[in-house]
Structures are given as structure tokens and as C-alpha cells.
Amino acid sequence: MMMEFSKVRLLDLQVFVTLIKEKNFSKAGKKLDMTQSSVTQVLQKLEDELGSKLITRSSKFFTLTSSGKMFLDAATDILNRYTACKQDIEKNYRDEHEKLKLAVSTTPGEFILPPFFSEFSSNVPNIRLIIEMCDSKKAIDMLLEKDCQIAIVGSIMESLDADYEIVPLIRERLVMIVSKNVETTPAGKISPDQLAIMTRIDREIGSGTQNEAGKYLDDITRAIRDCVPDCVPRTMQLQSVQAILSAVAASDNMYAIVGFYPAKKYMDMGQVKIVDVEGIQNTTSRVISLVHNKREMTDNIAIFRESIEKFFEMQSIFEK
DSSP states (O other): OOOOOOOOOHHHHHHHHHHHHHTOHHHHHHHHTOOHHHHHHHHHHHHHHHTSOOEEEOSSOEEEOHHHHHHHHHHHHHHHHHHHHHHHHHHHHHHHHHEEEEEEEHHIIIIISHHHHHHHHHHOTTSEEEEEEEOHHHHHHHHHTTSOSEEEESOOOSOOOTTEEEEEEEEEEEEEEEETTSOOOTTSEEOHHHHHTSEEEEEOTTOHHHHHTHHHHHHHHHHHHHHOTTOOOEEEEESOHHHHHHHHHHOTTEEEEEEHHHHHHHHHTTSEEEEEETTOOOOOEEEEEEEEEGGGOOHHHHHHHHHHHHHHHHHHHHHO
């Protein structure tokens, strides 16, 4: 048997509720910008639909029947629920169209992108950036799991299918840092035998810096073993580049491989040195990239992508 759907509209419910509140057909019609006869027709329609009288009329006033009381409660509840739902939907729509969630790996997020974020927020105030700092692997995982709309990472450690576009933004050298007090050659180099008695600080698994520094670290390890065959490497692991910079700056016994931009900031403050290792040519670098899903492109993503590409194009021009 086919279900029969009611022909009652939300407007009909609103007319009935307003009529009961105003206690007068003429006043209700005036408030709703309807004629008195239109209000009467709606009431008749509701009573026909429900098969029951909703009000008892006299020459001067009317009262609700028991059915009318039940219907008033239901109509009021439906209208209130609809209003609340409509407000929630509108708020959700505004939130979804105003915000842009980014997952950003720590080195770009802390040392490279803040000037751009500030400029973007000033130039495009209608897009609210929500930024989660994490390692590169987690940033990509968040993008794949749709927990963010854009990932900005220093390394892409897994293959992505054709739905995802990788947009190169800027190339960053990876460099070795030591405390400002560590002795180096006039050319700013440190010997492998010096490194043999020092502790290397690594980033956590999932770090883009750690992933891209692999070959350079292997070269350093070999150079140390060639100089000190019985050397037992000493390493420790920290969860952020900021923690590594602070640890190296505070100790003459530690070294680390980090991105050039955070290293330069600490070098300019006189807290660390950027050094090369004697006998090793360091050509290690990594590309900071933006990644997004092409099939889920929105206006906000397009605006953000265009803005950040222009920003780094201008940066490269000024740096030349």
C-alpha cells in the first residue's frame, strides 16, 4: 500500500500557531500579511486533513479543542525544530565556506610560512585558516582521510594517486648545525672525529626533514667510522625542530640536520653555527610542497593556492 503524505505545509502550521497566539482571525491575517479569509481557509484545510475540529468558535472568541491543543503542541515543536535546524545548516554552511583547514609540517609552519599566513589573512579576511602542525606523514594522512583540505609538507613519503596534485613551492637546503661554541675550521667545517664524540639529534619517524636527510646522514656515518672504526653512534630523538634547535644551542656535544630556514634564524641570533663536514659535499635539499585533491577543489582552495604560489614566486625573485 502506497504511503499517503500530508499536504500540510510549514506555512499552514505557522498560520495556525499565529492564529492561536493572536486569538483573532483578522489580527493573525494582518501579522502574516494574509487576508482573514485566507487564514480561515488554512484552518479549514488543517481540520479536513486531520479529520477533527481544532477550535470551537463563538461570536466573540474561540477556544482550542482537545485535538487543537495536541496539534498546537506538535505544530509549535515542528516549527521550533525547523528554525533550529535551519540556523544550524546556515551556520554550518558559513563555517564550511569561510574556513580552510591546513595540515602543515613543522618546519614550514614555524619558520617559512608565518609571513605568508599573516599576509593571506589580511588580504583575504573572509577565509579563516585553521592550521594543524604535525609531521609530514601525518599531514598527508590527514589529507587522505579528509581531515584537512590542504597539506603543506617537506617530504612526501608515500605514493599518491592521480586525484592528488603536488604543487612545489620552495626548495630548502638541509644543513648541519652545532653550538656556537664548537670549534670549526676557518672554512666553517667540522671533522668526522669531532662528530664521533658528539650526540646526533634526529627528528621523529614521519618527519620530512629526517626522511630527506637520509643519504647525508649515511655519508656522515661512514665518514665517522672511517676515522673512528670502533665508534658507537650516539643519537637521541626529539619531536620538533624547535626542540632540536634549542638542544643544540645549549650543548657543545650535539649536532643535528635541519632545514636551512630555521638554522639561519638561530644562526642570526648567534646561538648555532651552520657547518659542513670535512670530506663530504652536502647537496641535500628538499622541496616544500602543497598537496590537495583535484576532485575536491573549492573556491577557497583555489584562492589559497594562487596566493601562496604568487607569494613564493615573489620570494624567489627577491632572493635572486
